[in-house]
Amino acid sequence: MPQCKFPSKEVINDEAARKERLQTLFTGLTLGNGHRRKVKIIFEDSEGLKQVETTIWAVTEKNVILKQGVCVPIHRVHKVNYY
Secondary structure: OOOOOOOOOOOOOOHHHHHHHHHHHHHHHHHHHHHOOOEEEEEEEOOEEEEEEEOOOEEOOOEEEOHHHOEEEHHHEEEEEEO
16 A cells, blocks of 8 residues: 555535534444554545555554554545444
8 A cells, every 4th residue: 555646636525424524433443442442444545446444553644554564544534434
């Protein structure tokens, strides 16, 4: 994933859905750090949709930080599922 290229365009048009995405990312962060639970993140780079199952290490204003410092721009995340 470190070699992914991310366009600047937002993948979610609806403002309410973007807020929900951010809340879900923070919930995934809490579950990962506090309970060692993984999340499934569906995101889109310049080549298309991709999926990763991992632990969220941090959420910044613009990025989701995963293991080994891998960053995915929040505006390229379609969906976050935790289990």
